[in-house]
Amino acid sequence: GLPALTATAFDQVGTGEHGRYLSPSASKEMITSGMAEILQRREELGRQARDHVVRHHGLETFADRYEQLYQWCLGRGSKPKFDETWKADTINRIQRS
Structure with a gap:
């Protein structure tokens, strides 16, 4: 039930509906911004992430x-x-x- 923040080349993590996807070359500022964004939407993104995992996995x-x-x-x-x-x-x- 938690949103995801990832900086990886693996592009199967979704399109932002479960958290935030960053490129492996993301700067500290981009990571900080991504963390702030998912924390603001934690409940919504976490619920969507859990629903996705249950439905697909x-x-x-x-x-x-x-x-x-x-x-x-x-x-x-x-x-x-x-x-x-x-x-x-x-x-x-x-x-x-």
Whole structure:
């Protein structure tokens, strides 16, 4: 339930609806400004961030996606269409196993 402030090259953090995205070369002033902005909107951004995580990364969502994937692998369903973030997260989990 907290907003995010990030300075990273990873551009999958959203478009500002959950916090503030800064480039890796952000100055101290830009980071300070970003922190002030998210603190002013902490409750709103935090609520939106939590809703996003639950909707896109919650247990039910992952269970549904894995079920679709397994059904397709077993020839019992059509090929699932997953977003790039889910694919990357899934590949990372498999590689760590």
